[in-house]
Amino acid sequence: MKNSIALISFLCVLAFAEAQNSHVTDTILASDKKVVSLFFPNPIRQGITGSPKYAFSFNRDKEQSFGLLQATPGEESNLLVVTSDGRVYSYLLHYSQELDKLSYFIAASESIGNEKSGSAHKHKPKKVLVSHKTLQDTIKTTDYSKLSSQLLKNPLPFNQLKNKKGISIRMTKSFYYDHEVFILFEIANNSSIDFEINSLNLFKVTGNKRRKASYQELLLSPVYLFKIPRVVLKGQKVQFVCVYPKFTLGTNEKLIVKLDELNGSRDVMWRLRL
Template identity: 40%
Template sequence: MKFYTFFPIILCLFFSIHAPCQTLDTIYVNDRQVVSLSFTDPIQTAMTGSPNFAFNFNREQAENLGLLQAEKKQTSNLLVRTTTGNLYSFILAYREHLPQLHYFINPDQGLKNPFQHSINRASAQDSIQKTASVKEQHFTLLCTQLLHKKSSPHHNKQRKGIRIKLMQRVYHDDHVYMVYELKNRSTIPYALGQFQLSKVLGTPKRKASYQELPITPLFEFKMPKQIGPSSSVRFVVVYPKFTMNTGQRLQVKVLEAQGSRNLILKLR
């Protein structure tokens, strides 16, 4: 096995010896649902402590998203290194009913470097926050304008009283703005568990050739957590501009948090 496989582990042990004790966050997974992790920087390397836990990420082109799933009811850990050199460590635990299906990981959750001066760290953090704030304001302005613009659905799918519509797809700069509408026509509240846009190749019936490549959102505007009975919500999700390879198509997967009212909207 090559040395670079162990490099993140060596750094992690070094930091844990020289730095103050740091409490690790616990991420719950099971063998029936996929848990996604979004990092602020693309993932470079990652590994789990046990082969019964699988962490998948794009190894060909660095992306911010990783997917977790478990095979057995055990406890393990996950170590992730991003392209900026940040290290993240988490406890992995099996649970039948998951408290959440997506985790946004921020730099504050990373392992602390004992040799990094607090002044430089604060200065870098301020710079990141200012840049993020400007970008967030830009996204918010355009998303607000899109929600106020009249539009007709381009694609829609309905199942068990739940309907998902793609209202608009707008390209601006290096981003794709997609306006969705989620409608609950039933008498039971709908709790949104997962909302994921993916590039898809092949069909689920042929598992060997089937691939789903999730597209990590950059910004979510008015994304609902729950839709009440006989209610509808419009929201905007901003993605990085992407291209489609031959044979690929887009799909939106909508999963209920604690239920079976799930939808797959095929866009291409």
């Protein structure tokens, strides 16, 4: 009898360990420096993120079973994916500077249900982070990567140059597509020291700074970053694309570009109108 109990206990431990090893992935980490790839068992028909700070792109012209995920710093969100066979997949998304995994191979068993039958998998998402309205607003028809690549190959005319201590920055006029604005930036390092980028921020400014009561700065957070570097080597220049939610400038509104150096004082601020 004791031997039977011991055997049953041992089998239970094995079963628990196996269940732990095959546990469904709940959370996917993403960053703005690296692209995370997700491979599904069937071609992706629709992919939606609950926040514009997370961009999920996939081929909408030709059926493919993988998509690319990238993020900008912000609160957690979620990802909803529907594949060609009607299976629905749902994951939490977290921004992280350090990624321990760059590729996820999704099994069909991770589906939470089917859009036609409505049947649910026993594993349910931990949270519902997005409303129906938000889902509709975040459906993207833009292939960010493809458009950004084309913009780098065929840039629009650049605006005037802003220079400080050998570091210069310029940008193209805005390229509007659907509900986004694409802007190509160029940073040139004509100094004798490498330039490490701490941040590049774009602000929409209203009013006059001398009149503090009427002065406002609104940070425009990008929804996608394409080939933005960490370092601009001495004697070199780099070009990259930032995609922002669509915006327009009023009569008394301007843009401010702030480029800050990491561990240095060669910060560049540029006030302009598009």
